[in-house]
Amino acid sequence: MAAREPGDVVVVDGGPGEQVLMWVGFPLLGAGLGAGLTAVSGWIAGLAWFPFQGVFELLDRWPDQRAYPVGAGVAALAGLVLAFLGARERLTVTVGHRSVRLHRDGHGRDVARAAVTGVFVDGRALVLLYDAGGELARERSDLSAERLRAAFTRQGWPWTGQDPHRDAYRRWVAGLPGLPPGADALLRARQRAVDRGHGDEARELHGELARLGVVVRDEGKRQYWRLLPHPRNH
Known part of the structure; x- marks a missing residue:
């Protein structure tokens, strides 16, 4: 609502x-x-x-x-x-002119409007991007994409409608080249977490991969990845 x-x-x-x-x-x-x-x-x-x-x-x-x-x-x-x-x-999204608060399970985080260059819904996930193309947030929920769009555009946020980097993703297959050192092992561990439905562990590994400059998205239980030109430390 x-x-x-x-x-x-x-x-x-x-x-x-x-x-x-x-x-x-x-x-x-x-x-x-x-x-x-x-x-x-x-x-x-x-x-x-x-x-x-x-x-x-x-x-x-x-x-x-x-x-x-x-x-x-x-x-x-x-x-x-x-x-x-x-x-x-349940995810609650509180959108203001200067920041958005993402609240779930008694915990909330605030993301400043100045840091965000794009907002969209990818499947069931709300995604906030920063200027280098990395993700400041990726939160899964059953919230209406239309209601999210209306909330963010009403407050002047850059709603992109879809992932502007979607064509850059590649399907992850264990052992294929192109990933930075350590990323393949993290993706293996994350695949096990996804297969077993361990959402918290999958989110934690998503953050570890982001620190290596690897952005991950899921389609069902399949992982897709792309590289950032300039990895960002969170």
């Missing part, structure tokens, strides 16, 4: 609808799923490959008035856990 705030800034976040979906919808969905699984717990208990066999065997032995509240309650609790994890990963 984008809205005018005191201090002449524009805030872009998921809005109240996303909060309701996570904190109400996930537990309700979990409770319904739990009740449905409880109803067929006897059948599931007979499937040797299905996980948590002991739980379903126990639910099958219990009377309905006990089994259904427990089955639905445990699944609803799992929905609350998912809501909590989702809330932690």
Whole structure:
């Protein structure tokens, strides 16, 4: 949701609808799923490959008035856990005339307008570039690209619409020449993090590569890279 705030800034976040979906919808969905699984717990208990066999065997032995509240309650609790994890990963972007604040999981960082030469959305990532073509920020989110565009252009930021360096990227394949010393090993480690869904580790390695003058972007689980003419220390 984008809205005018005191201090002449524009805030872009998921809005109240996303909060309701996570904190109400996930537990309700979990409770319904739990009740449905409880109803067929006897059948599931007979499937040797299905996980948590002991739980379903126990639910099958219990009377309905006990089994259904427990089955639905445990699944609803799992929905609350998912809501909590989702809330932690939500990105909030606060755009002012002189800076933008990127806030996630209780932590925020500010990027000065004077340092930014381009802003665009690459897939699901908001990207801010500096003058040498490097990335000051690359933040993944489910925020609307149109709302982000409206917020940044309203505040006079250089919205480019797409990556001006997109044609410079090459697909990473282990061992191919052209990378600076140490970059191939970092890309190997980052590929493992991407494959395993370890987002924090992948972001950390993204920063390490940037210090070597290597910019990385992902398409699915494939890595693409390009070199900076002048690496920048962060």
